Structures are given as structure tokens and as C-alpha cells.
Amino acid sequence: MRAPEIFRTPSFRIAGISAAVFVLGVLVLFAFVYWQTASRETRTVDGFLERQVRILAGSHPNELIRALVLGGDQSERHIAYAALFDGHGRAIAGNLAALPAQFPVDGVAHGATVSGERQVRAAAARLPDGQILFIARDVAELEQLQGIVRRALLLGVIPALVLALGAGALLSWRELRRVRMVHRAVARILLGHLKERLPARNAADDFDRLAMAVNRMLDEIERLLEEIRGVGDNIAHDLRTPLTRVRARLERSREATRGAAELDAAIDAAIAGLDQTLGIVTALLRIAEIETGNRHAAFSDIDLARMVHDVAELYGPIAENAGIELTVAADEPRFVKGDRDLLMEAVANVLDNALKFAPCESRIDLAVIDGPEGPIVRVRDRGPGIPPEERQQVLKRFYRGDKSRTLPGSGLGLGVVNAVMALHRFRIAIGDAQPGCVFDLICTRLAD
Ligand code: ADP
Numbered sequence: 001m002r003a004p005e006i007f008r009t010p011s012f013r014i015a016g017i018s019a020a021v022f023v024l025g026v027l028v029l030f031a032f033v034y035w036q037t038a039s040r041e042t043r044t045v046d047g048f049l050e051r052q053v054r055i056l057a058g059s060h061p062n063e064l065i066r067a068l069v070l071g072g073d074q075s076e077r078h079i080a081y082a083a084l085f086d087g088h089g090r091a092i093a094g095n096l097a098a099l100p101a102q103f104p105v106d107g108v109a110h111g112a113t114v115s116g117e118r119q120v121r122a123a124a125a126r127l128p129d130g131q132i133l134f135i136a137r138d139v140a141e142l143e144q145l146q147g148i149v150r151r152a153l154l155l156g157v158i159p160a161l162v163l164a165l166g167a168g169a170l171l172s173w174r175e176l177r178r179v180r181m182v183h184r185a186v187a188r189i190l191l192g193h194l195k196e197r198l199p200a201r202n203a204a205d206d207f208d209r210l211a212m213a214v215n216r217m218l219d220e221i222e223r224l225l226e227e228i229r230g231v232g233d234n235i236a237h238d239l240r241t242p243l244t245r246v247r248a249r250l251e252r253s254r255e256a257t258r259g260a261a262e263l264d265a266a267i268d269a270a271i272a273g274l275d276q277t278l279g280i281v282t283a284l285l286r287i288a289e290i291e292t293g294n295r296h297a298a299f300s301d302i303d304l305a306r307m308v309h310d311v312a313e314l315y316g317p318i319a320e321n322a323g324i325e326l327t328v329a330a331d332e333p334r335f336v337k338g339d340r341d342l343l344m345e346a347v348a349n350v351l352d353n354a355l356k357f358a359p360c361e362s363r364i365d366l367a368v369i370d371g372p373e374g375p376i377v378r379v380r381d382r383g384p385g386i387p388p389e390e391r392q393q394v395l396k397r398f399y400r401g402d403k404s405r406t407l408p409g410s411g412l413g414l415g416v417v418n419a420v421m422a423l424h425r426f427r428i429a430i431g432d433a434q435p436g437c438v439f440d441l442i443c444t445r446l447a448d
Pocket residue numbers: 353354357381383384385386394399400401402403404408409410411412413414415437
């Protein structure tokens with residue numbers, strides 16, 4: 001049969017073991033005290049008996065007989081038995097009929113049993129005429145001492161044992177109560193109450209620390225779920241607008257019976273709308289791929305200067321078309337460890353934004369400079385700039401500033417840049433160029 005739950009908790013087990021160790025310790029202590037006292041008492045008695053047997057053996061025969069007739073030294077109540085035996089062990093005088101069997105006659109005290117049952121300490125000496133003098137003393141005090149020790153043990157140990165087990169049961173009950181509370185909280189969380197937390201009292205015990213760690217984990221899970229929910233809402237929202245627009249256009253063109261040119265224009269507009277939705281889906285998949293893929297393995301040494309020149313070459317014609325001057329200042333090679341394609345994509349996205357926001361006839365500067373943490377790829381435009389309070393927001397997915405509502409885009413370009421930077425453990429810093437803004441892609445050196 002299994003013991004009730006309360007007796008199976010670690011607290012109760014620890015209390016039980018402590019109680020057992022305590023009882024053992026007390027038993028050893030009492031045994032030691034008893035042994036010390038008993039041996040001291042025995043030594044005192046033995047010394048007295050050995051002295052007495054010597055004195056009596058040396059006294060005048062008349063004195064001796066008188067002492068024996070009196071039945072030992074009754075006045076002092078020290079000697080309970082005193083007797084004189086002849087050379088063959090026959091009693092001559094005294095209050096003992098026979099000498100205990102094989103009792104050594106050497107003037108030294110020994111333990112013996114007299115009259116068949118009484119435990120005594122005794123000493124015997126041979127007189128010059130061959131007779132044997134025997135004296136003995138009761139050791140009832142030792143028996144009393146034993147009784148005292150036993151009573152003290154019972155009175156001290158049993159209540160302590162009950163107390164220890166009671167405390168163990170109490171601790172155990174409290175522990176079980178907390179475990180049940182945790183079970184209830186977990187059950188509620190499993191039912192979908194994500195705001196629920198495990199009970200913790202801010203105390204410093206292991207249980208509370210564990211509960212607090214789990215609660216922090218739940219906070220993080222809740223935050224991530226909120227974020228996912230937010231992204232989901234954003235996706236739905238951002239896809240709905242272009243899709244609604246495409247649908248409306250298609251419907252309108254079906255209703256209006258016009259020429260082939262107009263139908264072509266409607267189809268083109270529909271394709272552009274679908275391209276925008278595809279762009280959103282592609283960008284989201286790209287961010288997911290960057291964030292979840294194991295691309296560290298493909299990291300190699302990349303010369304940022306060369307990479308920046310390559311990006312500038314790609315975007316040169318676009319800038320020229322928009323009437324924007326694109327300058328590049330990256331002469332010295334600057335190496336970092338990374339994924340070339342991804343870093344190029346990040347720089348291209350930032351440059352793309354600069355081209356989108358820069359006014360006509362303005363200039364965009366692309367440069368690789370040295371910073372305290374490592375090389376920096378800097379993109380500077382002369383557009384409207386980004387207000388300080390928006391600089392963190394623009395890096396989040398789907399965030400679009402008010403000024404860009406009329407411009408094409410989905411709010412995911414900087415999301416991709418952010419994901420690439422995070423993958424490389426690089427940083428983005430956005431500053432003021434007055435006019436315009438400066439995007440610094442800070443390529444901190446990786447400790448290998
Ligand atoms: P999108 O450009 O598609 O809106 P991004 O993620 O690339 O999305 O940019 C997010 C927002 O950051 C933009 O809507 C805009 O408000 C702001 N932004 C980005 N680059 C610049 C820039 N060079 N100048 C001014 N604002 C910018």
C-alpha cells in the first residue's frame with residue numbers, strides 16, 4: 001500500500017531523516033554520559049573496597065571477628081556483605097554463606113553475584129593464616145542511574161521526535177498546497193487564459209525562484225504571441241487594400257464596355273496591384289527565411305568597400321533617371337565576416353529608400369568609414385529625414401511613416417535590413433543629416 005501523499009514529499013522525507021539523525025545523536029550522547037558516570041562510580045566503589053579489605057586483613061583477629069559479626073560496616077552503609085572463609089571456602093563468620101565461584105583472591109575489586117542474584121562489587125584477601133576475607137558492596141546506585149537515563153531519554157526524545165515529524169508534515173502540507181495551486185494555474189493557462197501566472201511570493205526559496213522564472217517565460221511567450229497576432233493583423237490588413245483595389249478595378253472594367261486599350265490598362269493596374277501583394281508576401285517570407293535559416297555556416301570574409309561599389313553600380317542608372325547624384329567614398333578595403341548576398345540586399349534596401357525619399361536634383365552619399373566598433377556602411381540622403389521618436393519604429397515590420405503613405409512600399413524594406421543586421425549581430429543607427437537622414441549599418445567585429 002502506498003503511503004499518503006503528505007508523507008511522500010521531499011519536505012517530509014527531510015524532516016524524517018533529520019528526526020532519525022537527532023534521535024541517534026541523543027542516544028549516543030546519553031550512552032556516553034551513562035558510561036562515563038557508571039565507570040566513575042565503579043572506580044570509586046572499587047577503591048573503597050580495596051582499601052577496606054587491606055585495612056581489615058591487617059587488623060587484629062578480634063577486631064576482624066567483631067566487624068564480621070556486625071555484618072560488615074553497617075554504620076556507614078557501605079559494605080553490604082563481609083565474611084571470613086577457611087582455606088576450603090567454608091564460612092567461618094559474617095553474613096555470606098559461600099564465596100562466589102571462582103572469585104579471585106587478590107585484594108583487587110571485581111564484579112560478582114552473591115546469594116544467587118544480587119550484583120555487587122567485591123574484593124577478597126588471604127589472611128596470613130590461610131583464611132579468606134571477602135567484602136562486597138551493592139551497586140544499586142548504578143541501576144538507579146540507568147533508570148534516570150532511560151526516563152530522561154523518554155521524556156526528551158519522544159516529544160522532540162513528535163515535534164520534528166509534525167513540523168515535517170506541516171511543511172509537506174504547505175508544499176502540496178503550493179503544488180496544487182501551480183497545477184490549477186497551469187490548467188487555467190492551458191485553457192487559454194494567457195494572462196494567468198504561477199503563484200510566487202517574491203521569497204528567496206527555490207520554489208518561488210522557479211515560479212518566477214516560469215512567469216518570466218510566460219511573459220515572453222505572451223509578448224511573442226501578441227507580436228505574432230499583430231503581424232497577422234498587419235498582413236491581413238496590408239493584403240486586403242491592394243486586393244480590394246484589384247477586385248474593384250476588375251469589376252469596373254467588366255461593367256464598362258470599352259475598347260481594348262482600356263481593358264489593357266485595367267489589366268495592367270490589376271497586375272501592379274497583385275505585384276504589390278506578392279511583394280508583401282515575398283518580403284515576409286524573406287524575413288522568416290533570414291531569421292530561421294542557419295546562414296552562419298555560409299559566412300565568409302567580405303570587403304565592404306567592394307560591395308558598396310557593386311550596389312552603387314546597380315543603382316547608378318536608377319539614380320540618374322531620378323536626377324539624383326550618387327557619390328561613393330569607399331577606397332580602402334574593409335573586411336567583415338558575413339553573408340555577402342544578404343548584406344548587399346540590406347544596403348540596397350536602405351539605398352532604395354534614400355532614392356525614394358530624396359528630392360530631385362539632390363545628392364545621396366554612400367560611404368564605408370571606420371567606427372569604434374568596426375566598419376560602418378553609411379547612406380546619407382537629403383530627403384525629409386526621420387523624426388527621433390520614429391527611428392525605432394521604422395525598423396519594425398509594416399511600419400510606414402505618414403510621409404510615405406502616398407509612395408509605393410509595404411513597410412517591410414527596413415524589416416529585412418533589421419533581420420539581416422540581427423543575423424550578423426550588427427547594429428543600425430539612424431541619425432539626422434539636416435536635411436535628410438543618415439543610415440549607419442554598424443558592422444561590429446565578430447569575436448570568432
Ligand atoms: P516602405 O519604404 O515600404 O514604407 P520601409 O520599411 O523601407 O518601408 O520603411 C519604413 C518607413 O521608414 C517608411 O515608411 C518611411 O516612413 C521611413 N523611412 C525609411 N527610409 C527613409 C528615408 N531615407 N527618409 C525618410 N524616411 C524614411
